Amino acid sequence: MITHPKPEQLTEAVARWIEQIRPQLDPRNQFLARVAANALAAVSRELTLGDEAKAAAVQRLEPILGHGGSYDGLVWELCEKLRAGELGVDTPGLLAALRGNVLDQLAIDQPAYKHDRSSLP
């Protein structure tokens, strides 16, 4: 893939430009421009973190399902088994594996999102 520029540099350039012109917009479009810049930032993060996150997710799911496979295949199978109740909260390692996968996804989608286990009584 071409590296001069890398795709995440293109998204970054567009996001910076949106930030530059944002103050000139009406309130509604200022809000939408911020959403647009956020969308580009998520794309940038997916471009840089996505492959690694996917590989890590596969590694976490393999021991739960007892075999290897593609990311899409493993997620599909996991969904089927959770829906059928064959796997659930009592399945050893399941919640920890899901936590790892979700945290990686959250790092791409919304790295600033604050959640907290300790807020539960």
Add this chain to the structure above:
Amino acid sequence: MTVDVPAALSRLAVRLAGEGARVEAAQRLTGGASMETWAFAVEGRKGREELILRRRTAPFDPESSRSTSLAAEAALIAAARANGAPAPPLVHLCDAADGLGEAHVTRRVAGETLGRKINSDAKFDAVRPRLARQCGEVLAKIHATPPPAAAQLKAADAAVELDRYEEAYRASGAERPVLELAFRYLRDHLPAPCAPVLLHGDFRNGNLIIDPQNGLAAVLDWELSHIGDPAEDLGWICVNSWRFGRPDRPVGGFGAYEDLLAGYEAAGGAPVRLARLRYWQALGSLKWGVMCLMMYASWATGVDASVERPMIGRRVSETEIDLLNLLEAGL
């Protein structure tokens, strides 16, 4: 049909405040695929009045919609106010002569609705510790309100809600293991039946007007009102997505579970156990996750072209981590 809202508001001003009345500072606040909100002021002979217009921008099907009509919302506001729950007073229910379609006008209540400001701005430091209790008190009043017959509200318990959102999730085609796990878990742990009450349906930080001195001044957005389990409303305001950066304060990011439940009981609400509230908090996170998928779908199918909609689809992962936190704690 496109409506020239500022022009229609100018005609409405005369209807509301008499000959010579004029509209000032009409500004669209929010707008989605189905509903718009405008702030405006009417300057008439009796002075200036700050108002809010809500109008539907897409055809409304009362059979399939989860929302009530705006006429129903007007009836709900009146009923809740009569029972002591604060809601912005209705000024006018629009009719064909107004040319605004399905719409209503309420008085603008002063205060803050932005969750992040309410939770973090020093201006609210003094009132913040009282908010959770006030929310409990107001919910008790809403839940004790006889449902207005004119509103024709639907009933839904946890099983019905799970059916509805699981259907929407399946239709989306998304495959999200945490949502699957949550659907199954919540189905296997349905709460015992209880006497259904009038629910607000969207009682959360963001739909509350908070006054820096007096706290909870008004509850907005009654369109998701229905009949159901009182713990649904109590759990919804505790969903982490409405804590705006303060997960350590479970009620709206401003207060404690105990204060919410104590206020609820003190104002006459039947005692609700924390475990039941947290069941509904989890169901709330699950619902919000599916709603995010639905909003993405409304963009993907061309119903709503806004850039906001697809980006909301990336908020599903926030509900997944919140669900995992709850499931790991045994709810």
